Amino acid sequence: MKKKINIVTLGCSKNIVDSELLMHQLSLGNWEVVHDSNDTSAKVVVINTCGFIGDAKEESVNTILDFVNAKKNGFVDKVYVMGCLSQRYKKDLMNEIPEVDGFYGVSDLPQILKELNTEHNHRALVERKLTTPSHYAYLKISEGCNWGCSYCAIPLIRGKHISRTIESLVEEATILAQKGVKELIVIAQDTTYYGLDIYGERKISELLNKLSRIDGIEWIRLHYAYPFGFPDELIEEIRSNPKICKYLDIPLQHINSEVLRMMRRGVDRTETVRLINKIRNRIPDIAIRTTFLIGHPGETPEAFNELIDFIKAFRFDRVGVFEYSEEEDTYAAINYTDSIPAEEKQRRAEQLMAVQQEISFDLNKEKIGKQFRVIVDRLEGDYFICRTEYDSPEVDQEVLVNASNIPSSGIAPGDFKEVIITDALEYDLYGEFI
Known part of the structure; x- marks a missing residue:
């Protein structure tokens, strides 16, 4: 009889990939694996946590406490915690929630498997047990980040940028295609930086081109492109390659030059506008998704109004927003004062999304009949x-x-x-x- 284990995934798509890698390794051992399940016959639970911003950390802690309570009531035998929150706050968590049977960081896959009496199968490192529908999958092309944006704790959690080789990614994508995957969603903390560390130059365009040659792959879309150093050849690859979706997720975070400087984004308003115009001029039908950070130290009412005017003028297809929360040991936490009240951050975020909602409705109405x-x-x-x-x-x-x-x-x-x-x-x- 195989034992049943429940893998619970919180946070971003990069965490989904980490969970899928763990699930495949466990499925090769003596485990029946379920994902995000309420199946009480799964007596062992592994929670893959997020530690990016305050709300995500709160959700992770609450989820841990829920399963610890289930353990106290006899529904669960073992509770393990992995991922970003565990990586960053392991000692604190061990002291505050001692009922957890083990805490593991973002790179501790071998240790988790050892704890679960499962052999680490090195030959299966590019294989995953998908939690997404079988026709699409995320492809994580690198780990970590080199940028050091003022508000972001990711480099503190996941370290410096480390690209995977083109060969390993093509191998993984080929296996995914053979399993029925038709759409690849390429992800990383910064996809446009890909290759600089191992090849000495940005290789995202070459990677996308090689992925598009895989039989069975019909769509490839790119997430999390950083605006600084955006490669011109990538614009051409998206424009000319029919398998690459005319879609770009490029988090801009702000438009006011002073706020961007304080965020340590490496670009100003003029450079941001120039890049967006260049992309749209060369790919007129592209859909651009972006995110903005509201309430960062230094965001005056005038700077926020400049952002609102920018959104109205550029009419992005998709916009996400999150409110600044001070994260320990980040540049902003050390050097700035979080002086904007939470109520004002929320008001600004709601105002921005109300503007975007109207834009989205107008853009959608233009699609009727097409x-x-x-x-x-x-x-x-x-x-x-x-x-x-x-x-x-x-x-x-x-x-x-x-x-x-x-x-x-x-x-x-x-x-x-x-x-x-x-x-x-x-x-x-x-x-x-x-």
Whole structure:
């Protein structure tokens, strides 16, 4: 009889990949693996935590406490904690939650496996047990970050940027394609930095080109591109390669030059505007997703209003926002005073998202009557849930197609279909299959 283990994943897509690697290793041993499950027959739980910002840390701690309570009540035998929160606050967590059976950092896969009496299979290091739908998967191309943005603790948690080789990534992507993956979502803390540490130059364009040659891969999309040093050849690769989605996730964080300087982003307003205009001029149909950090020390009301005007003028397809929270030992925590009240940060964030909601609604209304190629993610209730190449799973909008008059046996997740958009909401579209 195999023992059952529950892997619980919190945080970003990079954590998802880490969990999937652990799950595959465990599945090769004497374990039946479930993910984010409430199955009480799983007597061992591993929680993969996030430690990026205050809200994420609070969620991680609360999740740990929930499973510790389940252990006290006899529903769980063992609780282990891994990931970013455990990496950064291991000693504090050991003192405050001694009921946890073990704490492990972001690079402690061999130690976790040893604790769970499972052999570390080095031949299977590029294989994963997917937690995503079988037709798409994340591909993590590097670990860590070299930038040292003022507010960010990631370099303190995950260390300096370390790229994986092109060969290992092509091997992993090929295995994923053979398992039915059609869409690769390329991720890292900074994808555009890829290759500098091992090849002496940025190799993201070459990597994307080689990934696009893999049989079975239809879409490749790029997340988390850093604006400083953005390679020109990447713009051309996205423009000319039909397998690369006309989609770019590029966190800008702000537009005011003084705030960007205090954030240590390496770019100012003029350089940011020049880059966005260059990308849009060369790829007119590209969808740009970005994020902004609200309430960073030095963000005056005038600087915030400048950001609002920038968003109104540039009309980004997708915008995310998060509020500044002071993180121990970061440059901002050491050198700046967090003087903006939490209520004001929240007010600014809500104002920004209200502006973006109106922009998103206007952009979506412009799509009514137009035809798009979509990938089918799932059947949910009365609708097929689909996405265009301009939308990433989990974070972006979806296209809902009424399934009442369509034989579900003829359509499966991962199928590509053509749709006509018939209606629009702020963050979703409705359509009909052609």
